[in-house]
Structures are given as structure tokens and as C-alpha cells.
Amino acid sequence: MKVLVIGANGRVGSLLIKKLATQHQVVAGSRHAKPINNSGNVEHRYIDLLDDVNSITESTNGVDAVYFVSGSRGKNLLQIDLHGAIKTMQAAERVGAKRYILLSSVFALQPEHWKESFLNDLTDYNIAKHYADLYLTTQTQLDYTILQPGALKEEQGTGKIETNVTSPGANSIANVVATLVAILEDDSTIGKVILMQDGDTPIHDALHSVRIT
Amino acid sequence: MKVLVIGANGRVGSLLIKKLATQHQVVAGSRHAKPINNSGNVEHRYIDLLDDVNSITESTNGVDAVYFVSGSRGKNLLQIDLHGAIKTMQAAERVGAKRYILLSSVFALQPEHWKESFLNDLTDYNIAKHYADLYLTTQTQLDYTILQPGALKEEQGTGKIETNVTSPGANSIANVVATLVAILEDDSTIGKVILMQDGDTPIHDALHSVRIT
Numbered sequence: 433m434k435v436l437v438i439g440a441n442g443r444v445g446s447l448l449i450k451k452l453a454t455q456h457q458v459v460a461g462s463r464h465a466k467p468i469n470n471s472g473n474v475e476h477r478y479i480d481l482l483d484d485v486n487s488i489t490e491s492t493n494g495v496d497a498v499y500f501v502s503g504s505r506g507k508n509l510l511q512i513d514l515h516g517a518i519k520t521m522q523a524a525e526r527v528g529a530k531r532y533i534l535l536s537s538v539f540a541l542q543p544e545h546w547k548e549s550f551l552n553d554l555t556d557y558n559i560a561k562h563y564a565d566l567y568l569t570t571q572t573q574l575d576y577t578i579l580q581p582g583a584l585k586e587e588q589g590t591g592k593i594e595t596n597v598t599s600p601g602a603n604s605i606a607n608v609v610a611t612l613v614a615i616l617e618d619d620s621t622i623g624k625v626i627l628m629q630d631g632d633t634p635i636h637d638a639l640h641s642v643r644i645t
Numbered sequence: 646m647k648v649l650v651i652g653a654n655g656r657v658g659s660l661l662i663k664k665l666a667t668q669h670q671v672v673a674g675s676r677h678a679k680p681i682n683n684s685g686n687v688e689h690r691y692i693d694l695l696d697d698v699n700s701i702t703e704s705t706n707g708v709d710a711v712y713f714v715s716g717s718r719g720k721n722l723l724q725i726d727l728h729g730a731i732k733t734m735q736a737a738e739r740v741g742a743k744r745y746i747l748l749s750s751v752f753a754l755q756p757e758h759w760k761e762s763f764l765n766d767l768t769d770y771n772i773a774k775h776y777a778d779l780y781l782t783t784q785t786q787l788d789y790t791i792l793q794p795g796a797l798k799e800e801q802g803t804g805k806i807e808t809n810v811t812s813p814g815a816n817s818i819a820n821v822v823a824t825l826v827a828i829l830e831d832d833s834t835i836g837k838v839i840l841m842q843d844g845d846t847p848i849h850d851a852l853h854s855v856r857i858t
Contacts, residue, residue, distance in 0.1 A: 484756070510722060510772040543697070559723040563776045570784065 435616070436461055436495040436529070438479055438520050439502025443584065444535060447609045448501060449474060452616075459495055462502075481516030489523040497531035497616060498524045506557060513560040518567050525572055531622075532574040533615055535608075537561045538582040538600050538627055541569075549600040550583055565625065577621040581608045582629045594631025595638045601629030611635050648829070649674055649708040649742070651692055651733050652715025656797065657748060660822045661714060662687060665829075672708055675715075694729030702736040710744035710829060711737045719770060726773040731780050738785055744835075745787040746828055748821070750774045751795040751813050751840055754782075762813040763796055778838070790834040794821045795842045807844025808851045814842030824848050 433456045439445040440460035452458045453473040461479035477491045481502060492498065500520050504512035517534065524532050537554075539545035540561035551558060568576050582601040589606025607630055614635045615621045626642050633641070646669045652658040653673035665671045666686040674692035690704045694715060705711065713733050717725035730747065737745050750767075752758035753774035764771060781789050795814040802819025820843055827848045828834045839855050846854070 510769045514776065515772045556723045559728045563727065563780075566784075567776075567779075571779075 433457070433497060433616075434459065434495045435497045435499065436477075436492060437499045437501060438462075438481075439500065439535075440464075440476070442501060442503065443586075443605055444501045444609060444612070445499075447605060448499060448612055451609055451613050461491060479520075481512050481519065483519075485519045485522045485526075488519050489526045492520070492523040492527045492529060495527070495529050497533070498529050499533045499535070499612065499616075501535040501612070503535075509556055509560040513557070514564050517564040521568055521572050521574060524574060530573075530575045531616070532568065532572075532576045533612060534565065534568055534576065534578045535612065536565050536578050536580045536625075538580045538597060538629070540565050540578075540580055541625060545600070551600050569625070575622045577615045577623075578625040579608070579612060579615060580625060580627045581611075584608060590630060591635060592630070592632050593628050593635055593638045594633060595626055595628050595642045597627035597629050603628060603630050607635070611639070614639060646670070646710060646829075647672065647708045648710045648712065649690075649705060650712045650714060651675075651694075652713065652748075653677075653689070655714060655716065656799075656818055657714045657822060657825070658712075660818060661712065661825055664822055664826050674704060692733075694725050694732065696732075698732045698735050698739075701732050702739045705733070705736040705740045705742060708740070708742050710746070711742050712746045712748070712825065712829075714748040714825070716748075722769055722773040726770070727777050730777040734781055734785050734787060737787060743786075743788045744829070745781065745785075745789045746825060747778065747781055747789060747791045748825065749778050749791050749793045749838075751793045751810060751842070753778050753791075753793055754838060758813070764813050782838070788835045790828045790836075791838040792821070792825060792828060793838060793840045794824075797821060803843060804848060805843070805845050806841050806848055806851045807846060808839055808841050808855045810840035810842050816841060816843050820848070824852070827852060 435456045436459040437449050438461040440462040441464050449458050449460050458474045460476045463480040479491045500517050546558050581603040584605050587604040589604045648669045649672040650662050651674040653675040654677050662671050671687045673689045676693040692704045759771050794816040797818050800817040802817045
């Protein structure tokens with residue numbers, strides 16, 4: 433499978449590309465000249481999320497699946513995290529890349545939780561993610577999965593997570609990446625919004641116990 | 646008819662209330678203690694767009710129609726112009742206020758025009774308005790009209806406008822307000838997105854010549 437990762441140079445994207453490249457042809461999409469992680473299976477393509485949807489569509493050509501794991505870290509939420517993400521959904525639809533996996537944030541589709549814990553400091557971010565998630569679920573025909581982790585931590589991965597999250601938690605980046613990889617292999621995740629945090633259940637099993645909310 | 650105007654203290658809102666109050670009971674919604682224009686037909690209600698949808702719903706109770714003419718002037722686009730607007734749509738639906746009139750911005754639903762003229766400096770604003778407009782047209786059952794004027798000017802109104810706009814223009818605030826008032830009286834505008842600028846056609850006629858794009 434040929435898999436495009438948008439946000440190739442980020443903390444999640446760089447590790448995700450490394451993992452995916454053991455099994456797939458990977459296209460590393462970023463506005464930087466070259467991604468940090470590179471190997472024989474990794475091709476780089478220039479993608480600037482500020483460009484129009486036509487340019488982004490060109491860079492999406494020929495891929496079977498798209499991961500969006502980019503983010504502006506609060507610096508350009510409207511143009512990158514919201515509208516930038518949605519332009520990549522439109523590009524995926526135009527080129528017929530049906531499978532689309534979006535990295536979002538815990539409770540992005542449930543504003544009633546936005547005053548809880550660390551989310552209380554991220555209202556602008558939650559709004560941007562909310563409307564990107566909403567667009568994907570209501571305005572596209574993509575085979576989507578939305579992964580909504582809690583706070584990302586630079587820690588070792590345990591391979592064990594929890595998916596039926598009831599309050600904002602935390603995750604190692606390695607567990608988030610392993611879950612993103614597992615989602616692509618597991619078509620039961622299509623059409624689902626999956627909340628996650630580090631936990632006690634092996635990733636494969638946790639993905640199969642997702643309750644539809 | 647009981648008509649709620651959200652953004653009562655703004656340049657558009659204050660004039661709109663004055664005009665509406667000659668024919669309707671008006672509820673002036675703002676987070677300020679009292680609106681600038683007040684009269685016997687005008688009741689004030691506290692509405693803070695940063696509050697949750699439950700609070701905004703309380704303030705929307707008992708009205709037949711809602712105007713949203715608020716804006717953060719670029720200072721809080723995600724929380725006011727985007728999410729704040731959408732919370733008022735949700736509130737309107739909850740209380741059964743079917744008629745909803747949204748003041749938007751020219752070409753907000755057509756990103757292919759966002760590099761033209763003064764719009765090129767307003768990308769963040771255009772994105773916020775875009776997703777608010779999109780939500781209203783796709784995610785609600787409201788009897789909506791979206792008015793999309795060009796640049797607002799502090800000039801005398803002529804009572805004459807153009808609705809089939811092909812490039813970004815300008816409008817006197819008085820003409821925008823007169824058009825907003827006329828929209829409420831004209832059910833042929835329901836379900837339409839109306840682009841406008843100052844022009845040569847009387848408002849009533851211009852509203853009847855809107856081409857669906």
C-alpha cells in the first residue's frame with residue numbers, strides 16, 4: 433500500500449513514517465525539503481498546508497491512504513489545524529484515496545468536556561480540531577478513522593492502551609504511533625472516532641472494544 | 646415577531662436594532678450591560694459567546710428569529726466568529742427559533758476567491774466565516790439566510806445594492822442593515838446565501854434576483 437503521511441517532520445509523523453516503512457511504501461509529506469526519517473521505502477513530497485487544494489491534490493496523487501498528523505502547535509490553528517486538514521481531506525477525495533486517518537485530540541467532538549483538566553487551556557485548539565473532525569465525519573465520503581489521544585508524552589511505549597476514555601488522560605507518543613499503525617491494518621476502525629490514553633489493554637484488543645458514542 | 650440580535654453593540658447590530666424596533670419586539674443580545682440603542686421595543690439580554698451552549702440557549706428562549714451580527718474583529722476568531730456563532734445556531738434550534746439570519750462575508754463559502762482584493766489579507770477571518778456558514782447550511786434544520794457583504798464602509802445608505810457579485814466589493818453599513826431587515830420580511834430568501842455590494846438595484850428587487858450558485 434502507498435501511504436501518505438502529512439506532517440512528516442513532527443514528533444508523531446517522524447516516528448509513524450519509520451514504523452510504516454517496514455510494511456508499506458511511504459510518502460512523507462511536509463513543507464521541509466527532506467523528512468528526518470528516511471529509508472528506501474520513503475519518498476518525500478512537498479506539501480504546504482497553506483497552499484490551495486489544487487496544489488495539495490497534486491501531492492496526494494497515487495496514494496491509497498492518508499494520515500494527517502500535522503499541527504501548528506497553536507501558532508496557526510485556523511490555517512493549518514482546521515482549514516489545512518480539511519484541504520487534505522478534499523485532496524484525498526479528489527484522487528480517490530479513500531482511507532483517511534486523522535490524528536485529533538481527546539473529546540474534540542464533545543465540547544461539554546472542554547473545561548476538564550488540561551483541555552481547559554486549549555479551547556482554541558479544541559475548536560480547530562472539532563470542526564476538522566466534524567467535516568471529516570459529515571462532509572466527506574472517505575473511509576475515515578479519527579484517533580483522539582490525550583496529552584502526548586515523550587515516553588517509552590507500553591503497547592497497551594485504553595479506548596473507552598471518560599476523562600482526559602495522557603499517552604506516550606510511541607503508543608499513539610503504534611495505534612495509528614494498527615488502525616490502518618484494521619478495517620473495523622473505519623467510520624469510528626476512537627478516544628485513547630495509555631492503559632492496560634493490548635492495542636489490537638483495545639481497538640476492537642471501542643464503544644460507539 | 647420577537648427578534649434576537651446577537652452582537653447588539655456592534656456597528657451593524659446597533660443600527661439593525663434601531664430599524665427592527667420600528668416593527669418588531671427586539672431582544673438586544675450582548676455581553677455589555679446595555680445596548681447603545683434602546684427604546685420601548687427593545688429588551689436587553691446578556692449573551693456572552695464564550696459561554697456554553699446551555700447559557701446561550703437560556704438567553705435565546707422565547708424568540709422567533711435570530712440575527713447573528715457579532716464579530717471579534719480578528720481578535721478571537723475561533724471562539725467568537727466560528728464557535729460562538731455556531732453555539733447560537735444550536736441555541737436557536739433548541740428553543741425552536743427556526744428563522745436564523747447570519748451576517749457573513751463575501752465569498753466565505755468560495756475559497757477560490759480568497760486571494761482576491763482585500764480578502765487576501767483576511768484568510769483567518771474567511772476560514773472562521775467559512776466553517777460557520779458551512780455548519781449553518783449543512784448541520785442545522787434552521788430556516789437560514791446568509792448575507793455575505795463585501796467591505797463595510799461608514800457611509801450613507803443608498804437603498805440600492807447588487808446581489809449577484811462576481812468580485813469582492815464594498816457596502817455602506819446602512820445598506821447592509823437595510824438588506825438584513827428586508828431579508829426577515831422576505832421568505833423567498835430562506836435557504837439562500839446572498840452575496841452583496843452597493844449597486845443600482847432597489848434592495849427588494851435585488852433580493853428577488855439572487856442566482857443560486
